[in-house]
Amino acid sequence: MRRLVSTAFLLLAACGTDTGNATQKPTDPKPATPAVTTPPPLDPNNIVSIAIGSKDHKTLVAALQAANYVASVANPGPLTVFAPTDAAFGKLPAGTVEGLVEPDKQADLKEILKYHVAAAVYDEATLKGMAGKQLGMANGKKVAITVVDGKLKINDATVVATVRASNGIVHVVDGVLLPPAN
Numbered sequence: 001m002r003r004l005v006s007t008a009f010l011l012l013a014a015c016g017t018d019t020g021n022a023t024q025k026p027t028d029p030k031p032a033t034p035a036v037t038t039p040p041p042l043d044p045n046n047i048v049s050i051a052i053g054s055k056d057h058k059t060l061v062a063a064l065q066a067a068n069y070v071a072s073v074a075n076p077g078p079l080t081v082f083a084p085t086d087a088a089f090g091k092l093p094a095g096t097v098e099g100l101v102e103p104d105k106q107a108d109l110k111e112i113l114k115y116h117v118a119a120a121v122y123d124e125a126t127l128k129g130m131a132g133k134q135l136g137m138a139n140g141k142k143v144a145i146t147v148v149d150g151k152l153k154i155n156d157a158t159v160v161a162t163v164r165a166s167n168g169i170v171h172v173v174d175g176v177l178l179p180p181a182n
Helices: 002-014 047-053 058-066 086-090 096-100 103-114 124-129
Strands: 079-084 134-136 142-148 151-154 157-165 168-173
Touching: 047 058, 047 079, 047 157, 047 168, 058 079, 058 086, 058 096, 058 103, 079 157, 096 103, 124 151, 124 157, 151 168
Parallel strands: 079 168
Antiparallel strands: 134 142, 142 151, 151 157, 157 168
């Protein structure tokens, strides 16, 4: 609550009005350009820092940067992230990853990335207990949870490792989760 109040105060202060120069002429509008924001220093134990430090998640980190989602995934959470490895991205048809990081495909990339995030912490035991059910993801779609031969699966991807983070949990998966068509 204190964080919310201080954030609101900062936003209000930043939106101050200028009443001193009523004769100022409006400037010509400039074309809109996407804002590139620099995230705050990252907690070394949060989800983004874990991905950045992993030799197996370079493609995921590049996708988060292309979608301008680094700050979102670095937020205090709690989040559960299903993090595809570079090998998982390599299973996609040739050119898919390169196409998704193009600026005109940012909306598609964001949709795919949000399909890898749930807004709560679900450890492996909890997810295994949910076998046969579905889990709602950040994009509003659902993934299927199953257990096959004792291994946790999210849709067709298998969880191959789990890492706790300061803002949630990362389940490393061997496949990219693709949202169902509308």
